[in-house]
Amino acid sequence: MDPVVVVIIIAAIIVVFAVTCIKVVPQATTYIVERLGAYKTTWDTGFHVKMPVIDRVARKISLKEKVADFAPQAVITKDNVTMQIDTVLFYQIIDPKLFTYGIERPITAIENLSATTLRNIIGELELDQTLTSRDIINSKMREILDEATDPWGIKVNRVELKNIIPPREIQVAMEKQMKAEREKRESILIAEGQKEAAIRVAEGEKESAILRAEAKKEAAIREAEGQAQAILAVQEATAKGLQLIKDVGVDEAVIKMRSLEAFEKAANGQATKIIIPSEIASIAGLATSVKEIAKS
Numbered sequence: 001m002d003p004v005v006v007v008i009i010i011a012a013i014i015v016v017f018a019v020t021c022i023k024v025v026p027q028a029t030t031y032i033v034e035r036l037g038a039y040k041t042t043w044d045t046g047f048h049v050k051m052p053v054i055d056r057v058a059r060k061i062s063l064k065e066k067v068a069d070f071a072p073q074a075v076i077t078k079d080n081v082t083m084q085i086d087t088v089l090f091y092q093i094i095d096p097k098l099f100t101y102g103i104e105r106p107i108t109a110i111e112n113l114s115a116t117t118l119r120n121i122i123g124e125l126e127l128d129q130t131l132t133s134r135d136i137i138n139s140k141m142r143e144i145l146d147e148a149t150d151p152w153g154i155k156v157n158r159v160e161l162k163n164i165i166p167p168r169e170i171q172v173a174m175e176k177q178m179k180a181e182r183e184k185r186e187s188i189l190i191a192e193g194q195k196e197a198a199i200r201v202a203e204g205e206k207e208s209a210i211l212r213a214e215a216k217k218e219a220a221i222r223e224a225e226g227q228a229q230a231i232l233a234v235q236e237a238t239a240k241g242l243q244l245i246k247d248v249g250v251d252e253a254v255i256k257m258r259s260l261e262a263f264e265k266a267a268n269g270q271a272t273k274i275i276i277p278s279e280i281a282s283i284a285g286l287a288t289s290v291k292e293i294a295k296s
Contacts, residue, residue, distance in 0.1 A: 023048045023057065030096045032059040042096050061096045065157060068107060072163065073115045075122040077130055084165040085122070087114055089145070090158040098153030106152050110145065114159070117144050127166065134161050 024047055025031055031043040035055050043057075050057070072086035089110065093099045103109055121140050122130055130137070138159050146156040166174070 017052045021050050021052050021055075023050065028063045030061050030063060031057045032061065032096055032100045034058040039097065039101065059096075059100050061093055061099060063093055063096075065090055065092045068110060069162070070111050070114055072165070073118055075119050077122055077125060077127050079126045081127045081166060081170060083122075083127075083130070083167065083170075084163070085118060086162045087118065087141070088160045088162045089114060089156060090160075091149070091154050091156050093153055094155045095153030098151065100153075102152040106149075106154060109152070110149060110154070110156075113145060113148055114141065117141055127170070131164060131166075134164075137161060 023031065023043065025043050025045050027045050029045065031048070033040045033043060033050060033055055035051070039058075040055060068089040068091065070087050070089065072084040074082060075085055076082050091110070099106060118137075118141060121137055125133060125137075138161060141159040142156055145159060149156055
């Protein structure tokens with residue numbers, strides 16, 4: 001064989017070996033490298049070269065968060081009610097070496113551990129507590145599973161109860177109870193509405209009565225003020241008249257004669273009794289005497 005061909009073949013083999021020994025690890029991924037069957041190192045993201053023949057990539061592990069959806073598990077509550085509960089688990093590999101060599105089939109182990117943990121927790125709760133304590137159950141399961149999976153290089157970030165399925169007869173009873181509760185709330189709301197309406201009507205009547213009373217009070221005050229102003233006007237007119245009489249200097253005789261004239265006009269009325277002041281009586285007697293003297 002031509003030596004040149006041999007050299008080319010050898011060079012090609014060397015290139016192939018070199019290419020196979022060069023590895024580029026992508027983001028969020030690690031490679032477990034073994035040398036002669038034993039753990040050698042863990043490759044993180046980037047460019048790496050391994051020894052040919054004696055080194056090999058034993059496992060490629062993704063560091064992304066993963067979701068494990070487990071099948072429904074039969075559990076029994078403290079009050080002996082059997083129900084089906086299925087869980088969803090969110091986990092992440094934080095130690096690739098422990099994940100590779102810590103346990104065989106780690107996801108199956110997590111599923112079994114999740115089922116037993118769920119049975120233990122639900123066994124301490126009654127049916128009503130189970131249906132209303134999802135957050136408490138989720139927290140307890142996450143703590144227990146996270147602690148149990150530490151030797152496997154797995155971190156449990158979150159556990160959720162996906163479905164809680166009680167027996168059919170329990171579902172029917174719950175539906176009846178919910179219907180009764182809704183009807184009760186409806187009756188309460190109607191009663192509260194009627195009560196509120198009655199209160200509003202009573203408040204309206206009260207305000208109307210207050211306004212009517214205030215209006216009557218205001219009218220009475222206005223009427224009293226009008227009467228007071230009328231009396232004041234009469235008094236002022238009388239005072240002005242007296243002042244005018246005083247100013248013109250009318251003597252007592254003239255005043256008495258005027259009074260007599262006023263009395264004479266009053267006597268021509270329909271009154272059956274007339275009270276005559278003493279001064280006017282004396283004047284009347286004087287006038288009568290004058291008239292008799294004139295006749296004689």
